[in-house]
Amino acid sequence: MTNFIKSLKQISLFPLKEEKFIQNIGLISIGVSLVIIVLIMSLFVLFTKQNRQKDLISDGVTLTSMVASYSMNELKKDNANKLLEIVNYTGSKSGLVYSIIMDTNQKIIARTGSNYVDNTLIAKRAASSNNHLKQIYKNSLTNHTIYEFFRPIYKNGKKEGTVRLGFSPDINPLFSDNDIRGILVIATLFFSLVPIFYYLVRRSFSSLGSLNNELSNLIEKNEFRKIEVNPEDGVGKLVERFNLVVSSLKDKCKQMSLSYEDSEVANKVLSYEKDRIESVIDNMADGIMVTDSVGSITLVNRTMINMMKFSKQEVLGKTVNACFDNKEILSFIEKNQFYGSVFSQKNLEIVLKQSGGENIVRISYQPLISHEESVMGSIIVAKDITVQKAAQRNQSDFIAHVSHELRTPLNTIKSYVEMLMDDEVNNRETKIDFFNTINDEADRLARLINNLLNISKIEMGSLMINKDLIKTRDFLEDIFKSVESQAISKNIKIELLLPDKLSSLVMDKDQIRIAILNVLSNAIKYTPEDGSITFRAEEDESFIQIDITDTGYGISEEEIPHIFDKFFRSSDEKVKAHTGNGLGLALCRDIIKLHDGKIDVMSNIGQGTQFTLTLPTEDSPRIKNYSTSYHSLVEK
């Protein structure tokens, strides 16, 4: 719309002003009426002149004939004068300026109007124009045109004299009073017609004026109202049509601008959508590559680019062969492209060497099928499954660990029972020992199952903790006694250091026992023979701090952050030499956290490890917020 108006503005080099137009009409009508008046007057003058000439000629002929009908005798001095006075009177209307009667000797008998006549000239002309009835000459005195009529006076066929009458058409005023009055009436009439005409014209063109106004509005302000059309208006139909044209143009412009705006909006939405989809595709964790029907790459995302050794620009438009240097991937894609659905392998798992190390990538191939069921190209997706694989491996390792751990005591129980059944054990002491072993192994099995159950309960957030008031000293002494024999059998010096008084703890006795036992049995397990373990408790304001210090293998700096991770087992050969499921410390940390406590570890490889368990006492302010912190921990 705006463009259309701009072009209109460029076209309208002439600014239309309605007032000027109407003013011009006024001036034109005045001018036209003036011209008409002048025309009428000139016609009138012409007509009068012609009439006068006719009158003049007929008067001239008539009057000369009348005078010539007299004889010279009758025209004695007085008579001649009287006659001429009559003639003069009659002819004055037609412009008679002089009259002369002469004898044959050119002697003037009588005359009138001598002012206009040069006598000698008259005499001369009379001699030269004897035979002419009329002559026209210019009076040199007055510069008037003179029509002169003359006629000889005969008596019995003999010329006795001549009569001459001189007329001047210029002598009388052109217009009579009546004439002037008539002209004035006509002029007034015409002038009074001017405003009527002006009004009529103005009314006829009033639509044009508003048309002009509306055009100006249209050009300058981009507004157009329908022009009111006077039905009597001369240009009404034209303006009506103009109305129609403009309104239809306006509608079209509106539609165009609307559809233009719509398409603008649609374009913006489209480009926004395109950007969004591109960024979504780019930021996907999986590498994506799309090829067309001839195998050229048409789309590739950032993740895929990162897996290749080329930039996006280098890859687009090339075939897959140019992008991968791994033969396995290439043959996989080629087979899929060549054999299509006949080739049943849709996935390829492969180890890719990348800057960040080795990654396991699963490449899948999917043909792009159009609505007409023809192959338009293919989608190749590369998914980094390193973490998944590691998790899978962890999981299967865990299951293997667990089954081994479960089977080991079961194995012992079964074989020992069988030995007793077969009566292979004769020695009484050995027999008792066998029964004890079976009992211990059954306990070991139960402990392991409990550990597994607890950790899965904590993980699922369904562990019920039953808090009781615990006499800390007794509780710790019990734990110490339960592991003392284990340590002694390994020739490890184990020491319990407790202050005389310890505040009570509010906690789930069984859970905390498991936590402390896990740390303690680790200490025994990973401390070589002849080592020492210290089990110490101290009270500090509202906390009880339990330290378990050993002279074991120690944990390397790199592994310390991971020791509380589930399934984690040290890569240290000395540690690996002992069975373990990587659950003990994970469970311990979870339990301590559930009791608003914390667990810290300090270790030096080859020197030993110290675990510090900090638990809030009964009157600790943190106990009061037990329920909330319990939940927050479970959420964690």
Add this chain to the structure above:
Amino acid sequence: MKETNTEYSKKVLIVDDEPYVLRVLKLKLENAGFEIITAVNGVDGLEKFDQERPAVVITDIRMPLMDGQEMYQMIKEHSGADPFSVIMMTSTIDNSLRIWADKTGNIHFVEKPVSPRNVLKLVELCYSRLRDLNAKL
């Protein structure tokens, strides 16, 4: 070697990281008249094999330091021509293990939990076969 034709070595090496297993199998086999040597892992087992040259080796597969398969491989490579039998104790006999066993040859499996009776039967079977083999030679 000719003296041992009739009186073939009744030495049996048992390798396991679980002391209870060693204890029970040792007792069972000793009661049946075998001479028992025990080792707690593959490395230990390898050493003991070199020293004692047993006719039958009973070993766990999952063990720290060196597992049963590795130990067997090492024994085969370094022990010379003396024939011997191997009994492997495992919780599951999967395909890869079976393929390995077919390739390697002369390996028996006992599934866990181990029955000392079955182990004894198997040891006796191995022993008699070895004696037959030796008699032929």
